[in-house]
Amino acid sequence: FCQSLLHTVFPPELRFASLKLFHRVFNWFSAYCYYDITEIDGVNTNELYNAVQLYLSSSASIAGNRLSLTRGLNSSAITFGLSNNDRLIDNFKGVMVLWEHVVTQRQSQTFSWRPLPEEKRGFTLRVKKKDKSVILGSYLDFVMEKANEIRRNNQDRLLYTNSRGGSLDSRGHPWESVPFKHPSTFDTLAMDPIKKDEIMADLKDFANGESFYQRTGRAWKRGYLLYGPPGTGKSSMIAAMANYLGYDIYDLELTEVHTNSELRKLLMKTSSKSIIVIEDIDCSINLTNRKKPGNSSARSNSSSYDVSSAPPPGTGNGGEDGGNSITLSGLLNFTDGLWSCCGSERIFVFTTNHIEKLDPALLRSGRMDMHIYMSYCSFPGLKILLKNYLGFEDGDLELELEEELKEFIDKAEMTPADISEALIKNRRNKDKAVRELIETLKLKADKKSREINSTSLVEDEEQEKRALESPKGEVESQEENCNKSQKNDEQEQDQKIH
């Protein structure tokens, strides 16, 4: 009645002014303050709204009588949420706060770049005025952190990639994301079990090492360099790492990044508990020689990356040179410099097929903490594949077949990718699969040994020719050299295997 009286008696301006005054007086005497977290902030989606919704879902599922259920596209879990205009009390460090989910109809469609939903949704947080500092200081950070944790535990990990040409999305982010669903785990990864355990222990130590990193004054990050021939499981290893730790993956496409400062901005927008991946780093580094069309040659020379004249990492301008191209030192600053610490708990993984092509600056100790050689399939690796693809447990395989596999697997130099293909083909008939695999291994081993023989034969012939052509004194020294280089080759191979 009062409201209708107010409507008829007072003009709208006066009504508005009196309401404002009423609110001001009310706020003055009220013991509470209120914070509104709306779903849409201007035209952008408010991330805090989504985080609060997820955070409250953990307590709402226990406390609430009426809940709204949601399941995101491709998500594996259902989240509970507060229904419209429902309330929930939360406790943080002994401080009681009240959350209310407020849903109102949007009055009229105002002009905007994209159509807005008809309902206006938001959370209102009610806090006692005396507790304001606690809440603003750490509660909202805690809510964000908790929401991320819930998302990760729901197996809703994300795979990010940098947008084409460095463009930003509608929310101003340079990363685009999709749900990450790679099924690779350390159980499915075929490699030497001792090496695998070592890597898993290293990852766990890293994830649990907050106090260690704090104590030793090191940034909480770790670098892994995965190298080896194609198809030996480098990408699968990255997926296994992410699944093991529950981290998001940022797959950095270096060819889409044009300047060092762009690279830094990308880094700033990554979250903690994530793996930042640069695949085929050797190919990306070659790209640093790119020349911008139309650049003067002097300028492009100075902005290009040159192995011999690469400035030491961390030397300020870092070869930015007007920001025309991304340089090795820019990349090193990305992983190592001050900016690399703008988040925490991050893992950098670089992969390459040709470690020998990489600049020593990338390989020096302390930069990439662990160098992991992904080798051709070894016998322990093969056993894992036989178990996963055909269900062979230890001792299931006939001794004779096992011996044959053991004999030929190293000589054949087949990648786990090749072997898994061979096993998939005959997975309905286990015995046939093993028999065929042995045949393939034998063939490949034979081919390899013939290749080795033929190359050594050619070398011998060449040596003989040279011996005939040159005077006697030189022959001896050439033979010596040859022996030396053979020895070196052998040593190199030994080192690789170890």
Ligand SMILES: Nc1ncnc2c1ncn2[C@@H]1O[C@H](COP(=O)(O)OP(=O)(O)OP(=O)(O)O)[C@@H](O)[C@H]1O
């Ligand atoms: N070590 C492994 N254990 C189990 N499966 C493997 C392994 N290596 C390769 N595979 C299989 O082969 C496929 C290709 O492997 P992956 O993409 O991980 O190789 P890569 O080393 O990253 O190759 P590239 O150097 O070409 O990127 C995978 O999908 C997986 O099924």
Ligand SMILES: [Mg+2]
């Ligand atoms: Mg790969």
